[in-house]
Amino acid sequence: MTCPTRRERALALANAIAYLDQRLKRRGAEIRKFQPKASGAVLLESYDCGKNCLGCAHYRWGLWIAHPGRWPGGRTAFLCHRVRYPLRHLPRPGRRRTSPAAADEEAPGRVILLQVLISETQSLIRTRTSLVRALDRLRRANAAAKAALQVNTPGTAPHRPVGATADARPPIDPQARRLAAALDAVRTLERIDQRLLAIASDLRKTPAARRGRLQLRQTAAARWVWVTLDYTHGSRLRVPHPVEITDPGRRVHGDEHARALVRKARRLLDARRRLITTFANASRLSSRIVGRY
Ligand SMILES: [Zn+2]
Numbered sequence: 001m002t003c004p005t006r007r008e009r010a011l012a013l014a015n016a017i018a019y020l021d022q023r024l025k026r027r028g029a030e031i032r033k034f035q036p037k038a039s040g041a042v043l044l045e046s047y048d049c050g051k052n053c054l055g056c057a058h059y060r061w062g063l064w065i066a067h068p069g070r071w072p073g074g075r076t077a078f079l080c081h082r083v084r085y086p087l088r089h090l091p092r093p094g095r096r097r098t099s100p101a102a103a104d105e106e107a108p109g110r111v112i113l114l115q116v117l118i119s120e121t122q123s124l125i126r127t128r129t130s131l132v133r134a135l136d137r138l139r140r141a142n143a144a145a146k147a148a149l150q151v152n153t154p155g156t157a158p159h160r161p162v163g164a165t166a167d168a169r170p171p172i173d174p175q176a177r178r179l180a181a182a183l184d185a186v187r188t189l190e191r192i193d194q195r196l197l198a199i200a201s202d203l204r205k206t207p208a209a210r211r212g213r214l215q216l217r218q219t220a221a222a223r224w225v226w227v228t229l230d231y232t233h234g235s236r237l238r239v240p241h242p243v244e245i246t247d248p249g250r251r252v253h254g255d256e257h258a259r260a261l262v263r264k265a266r267r268l269l270d271a272r273r274r275l276i277t278t279f280a281n282a283s284r285l286s287s288r289i290v291g292r293y
Contacts, residue, residue, distance in 0.1 A: 031044055045062045055129075064078050086118050134278075139184075208254065209252055227244055
């Protein structure tokens with residue numbers, strides 16, 4: 001079963017982070033523009049951790065301090081010190097003037113503008129962090145769901161769907177890597193649904209399931225349910241009326257094959273539920289972010 005909406009949501013998730021990165025790049029340039037390159041400047045820095053992670057690039061704040069005479073020939077060295085709270089390093093009224101922003105006549109206006117820019121940027125970084133975390137949770141839920149798929153297909157070689165080379169050779173570009181992680185979850189959901197369809201059809205063929213009138217069905221809303229067919233309700237024509245149940249194992253008592261099928265299906269349904277919940281939370285977050293900024 002293909003699901004274009006899920007695909008679109010996966011794209012939105014990866015794109016939302018790329019979108020925030022663009023904004024952060026612009027913010028960083030603006031913050032730089034409003035401060036002369038001199039001792040006391042507070043700037044936004046970005047760096048790649050080199051750990052092949054979903055969160056690259058990472059952001060941090062640097063305070064540039066002049067160290068006179070540090071370099072050969074008595075020249076001044078500018079060193080960047082990492083700071084956690086950039087707003088604390090801006091000049092404040094009544095304070096000793098150490099920042100270049102305070103050195104000229106426009107200083108008060110500049111400082112206020114910098115405060116606005118920096119606190120806005122901090123909020124963007126926080127939002128981005130929560131989005132990367134959501135994507136990371138999705139990736140872990142996806143790994144667990146894939147493991148459930150492997151358990152459920154004994155005898156078959158761990159098969160790789162066509163075009164799924166993401167695991168073998170991770171894309172270098174962080175944006176491509178995030179996109180691959182999101183789309184991989186969509187693929188896993190499709191594979192789980194295919195596997196459940198096959199189990200549902202196998203189960204119908206077992207005598208025990210027929211006797212217990214047990215079926216695994218997918219509803220119009222793409223939800224999987226266990227049902228028994230009830231002939232007592234419904235019309236005179238004895239049209240079976242499906243009744244949803246939660247204890248499918250009891251309906252196939254005594255039939256090892258049918259019971260094994262039910263167990264496999266339940267494991268897959270659990271993995272599917274967890275993956276969908278994580279995916280829905282992550283994409284809700286991403287649409288909220290794109291809506292806000
Ligand atoms: Zn990184």
